[in-house]
Structure formats: C-alpha cells, structure tokens
Amino acid sequence: MSSLLLTVAAEAEHHIPVVAPTDADGVFSLLWLIIALPLFGAVVLLLGGKYTDKWGHLLGTALPLGSFVISLLCVFSLLGRDEGDRQVSQHLYDWMQVGGLDVGMDLLYDPLSAMFLLLITGVGSLIHVYSIGYMAHDPRRRRFFGYLNLFVAAMLMLVLSENYLGLFLGWEGVGLASYLLIGFWQHKHSAAAAAKKAFVINRVGDMGMALAIFLFFVTFGSTSFTVISANAGSASETTLNWLGVLLLIGACGKSAQVPLQAWLLDAMEGPTPVSALIHAATMVTAGVYLITRSNFVFELAPAAQTAVVIVATVTLLWGAILGCAKDDIKKGLAGSTMSQIGYMMLGAGLGVAGYAFAIFHLMTHGFFKANMFLGAGSVMHAMDDDVDMRHYGGLQKLLPVTFLTFAMGYLAIIGFPGFSGFFSKDKIIEVALTENLLVGICALLGAGITGFYMTRMMLLTFFTKKRWEDGVHPHESPAVMTVPLIVLAALSVLGGVMLAGDWIVDFLSPVVGHVEHEDPPLPAIVITLLVVAVVGVGVALAFLLFQKRDVPREAPQDVSFVTRAARADLYGDAINDALVVRPGGQLVTGLVATDRGLVDGSFTGGATVVGGIGQGLRRLQTGYVRSYALSVLGGALILVLTLVAVNL
Helix, strand or coil: CHHHHHHHHHHCCCCCCCCCCEECCHHHHHHHHHHHHHHHHHHHHHHCHHHHCCCHHHHHHHHHHHHHHHHHHHHHHHHCCCHHHCCEEEEEEEEEEECCEEEEEEEEECHHHHHHHHHHHHHHHHHHHHHHHHCCCCCCHHHHHHHHHHHHHHHHHHHHECEHHHHHHHHHHHHHHHHHHHCCCCCCHHHHHHHHHHHHHHHHHHHHHHHHHHHHHHHHCCCEHHHHHHHHHHCCHHHHHHHHHHHHHHHHHHCCCCCCCCHHHHHHHCCHHHHHHHHHHCHHHHHHHHHHHCHHHHCCCHHHHHHHHHHHHHHHHHHHHHHHHCCEHHHHHHHHHHHHHHHHHHHHHCHHHCHHHHHHHHHHHHHHHHHHHHHHHHHHHHCCCCCEHHHCCCCCCCCHHHHHHHHHHHHHHHCCCCCHHHHHHHHHHHHHHHHCHHHHHHHHHHHHHHHHHHHHHHHHHHCCCCCCCCCCCCCCCCHHHHHHHHHHHHHHHHHHHHHCCCHHHHHHHHHHCCCCCCCCCCCHHHHHHHHHHHHHHHHHHHHHHHHCCCCCCCCCCCCCHHHHHHHCHHHHHHHHHHHHHHHHHHHHHHHHHHHHHHHHHHHHHHHHHHHHHHHHHHHHCCCCHHHHHHHHHHHHHHHHHHHHHHHC
C-alpha cells in the first residue's frame, strides 16, 4: 500500500487548470430547459391523474428527447469554442443566503457535463421508448413514466449544478426516484424490501456527502466548484484527505462500491427499464462523476486518492466474482455493473492519467450495458418473465434481433477488438499497469473473469439445449422494443471508435487536466495482446464448462465454498448484519433505554415526585366542613396531650 500511496502522491503534483466560466449566451441560455423538460413531465404525469393515462407515456418520452436535442446543440456549440473557453455558467436565481452561506441556483456546462448530458438524455430517451412496449399492459404505466422523468431530471440536476449543494439536490432526487422505481411493483414483498434496502444504504453514503459539503463551507466559505478549485491549495492536506474520504463514502453509496454495494443486486426487483436506467445512464454513474468533478480535491489528497484505488480494485473483482455465480440474468448483469463501475472508479483514482479514460469507459459502458439490460428484458418478455438462465437455452434463432443486439453488447463488454469496450477498458488497464503493477494485474484478472461470466450468460441464454417448459412460447419483441436495441447495439460497436484516441483526453483536459503519460512496463501493443489473451482464456473456460455439458434446470447443492459464497453475494448482507445491523440495533436499543430512563428520567423524575405528593395531599381535601372541624379537634387534642406529657 505504501508504494501505491507514493505513486498516487506523485500524480498529485500535476496541476488542474482553474478556468473561470463565461456567462451563458446563445444556445447555452437553454441549459435550464434541459432539466426543466423532464421535470415538467414528472409534474404533469404524477399530478395529472387518470386524465393523462392515454397519452402520458408519449409525453414522458417526448420531453427527454427534447432535452437530448438541446444537449446536442450545446455540445456542437461547445466544440466551436476555443479550448480555454469551454466552461459556461448560467445563474438562474439566488437559492439561499444565510449568514456567510450564499448559494445560487447556478448551472455549469463544460466538457464533463456535456458528455454526461448526452449519455443521460440519449440513452435515457431510448429506454423511455423501449418502456412504451415493455410496460404496455401495466395499469400504472403513466405513473411509471412520471417516475422515469423524475429520475432523468434529478440526474441532470446532479451533473449540471455549479456547486456541491445543487449537486446534492440532484443526488437526493436520484435516490428518491430509484426508491420509487425499484419498488414500483410494491405488491411484491421482494420489490418493496429491495427499494427500502437501496434507500437505507444510500442514506449511509449520503451522510458522507453531506459532511463533505459542511466541511467545504467551513474550509472555503463556499460550495462552488469554481471557488473551491481555485483555493484548494490553501487547505491543509489533512483537511483535503478528509474531504476526499467523505466524498468517496458518498460515491460508494450511489455507485454500489464496496462496502456499500449490497443494494445493487436486490434492485433488480424493479421493472427491467429501471435496471437499464440505473446501470447505464443515471444512478451508479453518479459516484464516478463526483470523484472526477472533485479532481481538484483528490489531486491534493494522496491518501484519499489511494483509498479510491483500493475500493475500486476490490469492487471490480468483487462484482466480477458475483457475475460468475448468478443464474438470474439481471443479477448477473448487475454484478457486471459493479465490476465495470469499479474500473471507472479505478481510472478516476489514478488521477490525471486516468480521469479521461474513466469517463470514456463510462460512456461506452452506458451504450453496451443499456443494450444488454434491455436485451435481457426482451428475453424475459419472450419467456413469460422468467429470469432464470437455466430455463432458457436455444433462443438464438427464435429471438434473432434480441440475440444479435445482445451479442454486440457481449463483445463490447469483454473487450473484443474493434468494439467499444476494447478501446475504453483496455486504456484503464494500461494506465493501471503503468502506475502500479499490483493494481494493474488485478484489473487484468478482472477482464479475464468478465470474459468468463459474460460467455456463460450468452451460452445459457442463446445457445446450449432448450430448457424451457412446454407451455412457454418464446417470441421476438415488438418493434418499439427492438429498435432501441438496434440503436444501442450500433453504439456498442461504434462508440469506442467515435471516442477513441486522444480526442477525449484533449476534450476533457480543461476540466481534469492533462499530463504526458509515462511509458508502460510493456509496449502498448503487447499489453493489448495480453488483455485479449486473458479474456480469451476466460471465454474458453466458459465454453468448456457450459457448452459441452448439460445445464441442470436447478442449481446443484454440492458446490464449492467459493461458489456458495458468490451465490450469497460474498456474504455482503451477512457482513453488514454482523458489523452494522445487529450491533446498530443493540446500540439503538440501549440509547433509547438510556434516553427514556436516564435523560428523560432526570427531567421528569422531579415532576413525578411532586405529582405524587400532590395526589396524596389531594385525598386530605374532602370539601366537608365536619371533616375539617374533626381534624382541627384531633390536632388540638394531640397538641394538649403532648404538652401535658412534656410537663409531667
């Protein structure tokens, strides 16, 4: 770890340029509308009631498409500017002014937010189109589209805000929307429980995020990215390390990184378009955005930057191992997302050398992961909503469009030469091998495991022998579902080519800086061949284990400890129960008892005593004159007898 710390500390010497953004004009004056359109859709669809049932899904799809068109116009306009003039701000109104805290509802548009806007609105719109067919028979379809619009609007707010407080507004909005969508079919206990689990675990991460914002204000007197980045050098390294760790905690919650990863696989209980939106275009990418946007903190906080690398490396292997043992097609893809987000976090943790490639992989992953999740939904649609891959097999010819598009995503994620993942993930592995050999080897191993579990998924689903029941009749999905698949498949193939080379590095350099890359330990072509070879070993092993053998419809019980552990999510829930839930429950129980018995008792005890005395005295006040006269007589008699006794 010490060598890793020194390596990352060396990266911290690289300067991230601080550029004052210019005021929005021209097409940039429409930035607010990118957020407002889907937000308006959410308001109309959620408050309009049954009157919007017939056309709500159309409105819900059209508005994100409108945001995508504006985002395209903005990025073209941005490309027409000089490199030093590619940061634009828009002040909407004064949000809050309390004491020394002055926060505006301000938007920041730069190369980083530009790429996220295209991904969120572009892929998000395709998911909306797909949902028209997927949710066609759901009686609450209009509400579903309202929640989708809310999800997109919150994510857009998150990536367009000019300050951490506005980012946190979108951050919490994303958490709320994910809760509503994961538990959309709340009649299922598993869906309701999964939504609650995701919400609670994310609140743990959100505490780190909130504390970081407080510390930003205490340290810099502002939550603005521009102000903090310009003054980051004035803060102590200890403070910056604390800020980095707190931001990492927040990122772990949203991006399902170890140790806050346990919610992600359960979240598959939601409708499949929700899974695609969470994994490809919105929620889990938020942590990568946060770390990359906060590069001015991490470049001066070597310990926090090292923590990002460690968490990312553990997570990319953790998620890959989970993917190997899942028979639920969506949970297998969810484990894959954990792993791929780990690669992105690793790229961001490696500093200036890796920021651009982290975002590069985030973009290509958005294409092929949305493609595969929606493809999984198409398979489920054909198989009467059965998610168990052991009940599939032989679907290649029955679902030709779904098979071909899913295959494009498969080739992209394993890094087959020429496909998008080949260009993006391999660059992260190359940088990792250059910066730290151990981390690079772990990233290389993760690529091999990816080849294994994704090939297993392809074989169990589309090849091998037919394993479904006689009453199931597989059929291709309607065009409204397959057309988005075709578009995403094309992006899975071409996305890497469009973003490859030094273009993305140069484009993002005004935000994340630029540094001449060190020579890797091996020539780049050798590293590429090595990665392809390791992936090939994983693919070949999957063929040997699944293509040549019969696949049982039920999971065998006599399996290894590693397989049992992977099926149990590497005991993530058990670890949380042992370290947090049970001790936390006992702690809370003890605190409640102490509060009621000691704290409350110290304040209410005196009142209770006085009240008791009052109750006793009240019994003496009968209201009868005879009783009072008898009491006076008795008292006088006692007094006389006492005096007589004393004088005797």
